[in-house]
Amino acid sequence: MSANVLEVKANLVKVRDGRGWGWAWVVDRCPFCGMRHIHGGGGRDDNPSDFLGARASHCKSRRREYNLIEKEE
Numbered sequence: 001m002s003a004n005v006l007e008v009k010a011n012l013v014k015v016r017d018g019r020g021w022g023w024a025w026v027v028d029r030c031p032f033c034g035m036r037h038i039h040g041g042g043g044r045d046d047n048p049s050d051f052l053g054a055r056a057s058h059c060k061s062r063r064r065e066y067n068l069i070e071k072e073e
Ligand SMILES: [Zn+2]
Pocket: 030, 031, 032, 033, 034, 035, 037, 057, 058, 059, 060
């Protein structure tokens, strides 16, 4: 894990996909643009934790990289 990449907390949610449902990681408030971003978390049979880590932000203006971590309750 790079110390230079910002950590961003994400909530795991179930989403519908073409084959039924899958997982998604939701960033409520992006640290770069303030928007809500949704990142794929795999399909029903995947481990969503495998999709955490370095991801490209979904900012409209400029994509940057952040490190997704699971939000703890
Ligand atoms: Zn953003």
